[in-house]
Amino acid sequence: MQRRSCLPLPQEIYVNIFRCLSDEEKGNIRATSRLFKQLIDQPALWKKSTVVLKKITGYNADFWELLRKRRIKCVVMRKGNAKCLKKLLLELPGLTALTFDGCSKINMLQLPCKFQSLNKLAFKNCHPSFPIQDIASVLQITHLTLCSFVEPFPCAEQMATLVSLKNLRSLALHNYCRDPNGCLLQSALFEFHNLKELSLKEKPFSMVLHPDFFTPPSITKSDRKEKQTKYDSRLHLEKLEILGSNNVTLSEESLNQLSSVNSLTLHYDHQKNSLEKCEMVTILKNLPNLKELRVKGGWSFSKYAHSIPPSLEALHLCRVAIGNKELEYLARQRAGLKHLHLDYCSFTEEWYPDELPDNFPCLKTLSIRHCKITVDQFRDLAKLKHLEMLDIVDICLFPTNCLQKSVQEFRILTDHRVQVVQHPGSREQIPCDCSAC
Known part of the structure; x- marks a missing residue:
């Protein structure tokens, strides 16, 4: 005889309620009854969840089975090594997003290419003991983040590697930089034919955006035929983040290239003096399609409130x-x-x-x-x-x-x-x- 549920409400209502809870809250409720445990482990409740893993080799078979049952697709691996990465590949081969945080002195990129579904890859606080060029082996990735490497980045060869990722839609470079004037990156921007999202951190990136940063690279007559097919004439950015900035002054031509941006984030290092010229007025007036604006620090809102577009x-x-x-x-x-x-x-x-x-x-x-x-x-x-x-x-x-x-x-x-x-x-x-x- 089938056991009837003693819950006063239909299970579908509980599932909808659980969707609003944090992972920690879901874990607490899961421990209260077998039925809630069954309901909470449904994959639909974990679609946007990210699991942070430490000492991967120490987790038992039940833990990995639970992650597979919930169909966890996003993982952050902290302070792991090659052995941990192999274990992760064995247990969760269907990952779509993988972040390495604090991992060092291992050739990480021998294995990410074996995650066939992987499309988001991030490296944070990592020692670049592996060559950046190996990223090209993960051709299917659409989102790439490089943050706080121990050694400077990028050189011309490394930037060429990034440009080879033809499917790249989102790029975040929050790094120590050996490209202080941004010339390498400026040129590369027009080679990313599918790039929609760009995030730059000027400190510790140590790069100051010059006014013409978002303008096409100059092409001489001698190499015009070769480079015209290589470069796009326009950027197609929809989301732009400039973090840790002191000043963002862009030329009219640069702003014209950013007219497709609908999400803008500007994080200033400190409050701006009200007597300073507010560069945001010019920026906002040239973004007719802006739907989202995020600002930290900088000028008083009164300086640019009248410049916010109606969109x-x-x-x-x-x-x-x-x-x-x-x-x-x-x-x-x-x-x-x-x-x-x-x-x-x-x-x-x-x-x-x-x-x-x-x-x-x-x-x-x-x-x-x-x-x-x-x-x-x-x-x-x-x-x-x-x-x-x-x-x-x-x-x-x-x-x-x-x-x-x-x-x-x-x-x-x-x-x-x-x-x-x-x-x-x-x-x-x-x-x-x-x-x-």
């Missing part, structure tokens, strides 16, 4: 000075904004988060981290009719015995349609989050 759907500000007038102007011009994230932003005057529902009625995600919000203002955010996720960190302003009660009241007011994310500690986005996943 913008998502705005992420971190450690940026902002005032009510700028928010009101943004609301009038971009009332259809769908995503607003404010992290550690300093307000030039008292601000009123309870006005957000009237100013930005279309918001789907809202993040307010360390921006001073009271319990009553928090409750008023329930008026956002389209809100799907609320990330809030202001624990200090909530009485200890009131926090969970306020969250529960908020969920009731929104008919439990909003995922409320609470992080007691700082979760500020770090400038370099290198991962293949």
